Amino acid sequence: MSKTKIEWCDETWNPITGCTPISDGCKNCYAAKMANRLKNNPKTQKKYRNGFEVTFHRNELNREFKGKGKRIFVCSMGDIFHADVNPLWIDYIIEKIRMTPQHTFLMLTKRTCIMSRYFEIIKAPKNLWLGVTIENQASTIRLTEFADIPAPVKFISIEPMLEPITIKDHKTISAIDWVICGAETGPKARQMKPHWAYSLQEECKNLKIPFFFKKFSKGETKGEDMNREFPKQKDK
Secondary structure (H helix, E strand, O other), X not given: OEEOOOOOOOXXXXXXXXXXXXXXXXXXXXXXXXXXXXXXXXXXXXOOOOOOOOEEOXXXXXXXXXXXXXXXXXXXXXXXXXXXXXXXXXXXXXXXXXXXXXXXXXXXXXXXHHHHHHHHHOOOOOOEEEEEEEOXXXXXXXXXXXXXXXXXXXXXEEOOOOOOOOOOOOOOHHHOOEEEEOOOOOXXXXXXXXXXXXXXXXXXXXXXXXXXXXXXXXXXXXXXXXXXXXXXXXXX
């Protein structure tokens, strides 16, 4: 596992890396840029020899998870539900998670149709939280496929937030337990207006959904008055 600057988790674990663009949120993908840098780093070039092509790292299944009570982001360097991912790879990862109940694991995807089909067959472990990434109002359609998946915690990651987004009127919003929000980062980052995030935080407050804010765009206010809340897990 790796220490991380991702504020809502403690560590990352990448048994699968790689992805391909699927929507506007992928335009400045941090993971793709990082994978190409790691490919040229002598310390990491063996793992990232394929750059950002979808790759299964079987040796990661032997990873030791030290301590207890950590939030571990699974596949921060790819999309575990990409079409090129063999479902058997996911089976191995799910079994590893099931055998490590002292930690909480989190998965994120933009491909909620594949995630939904997978969990129609395989039951999500009690220590696995499932999330969907959305970046604009049009992409909230992903919530429809996501809502019926049984999981202890289901969450939305709105990062990068590319325009004002409202979730309060979505017919499946009652299935959501947590919302994460943040601006795009990097030298070509698209600007997020602060009032977009404030409006979303107010929606979450009214919906009684915990809201975790990461950061505004460079040059904007630091956001000290924004919430950094976590959900309470409940069996579903």
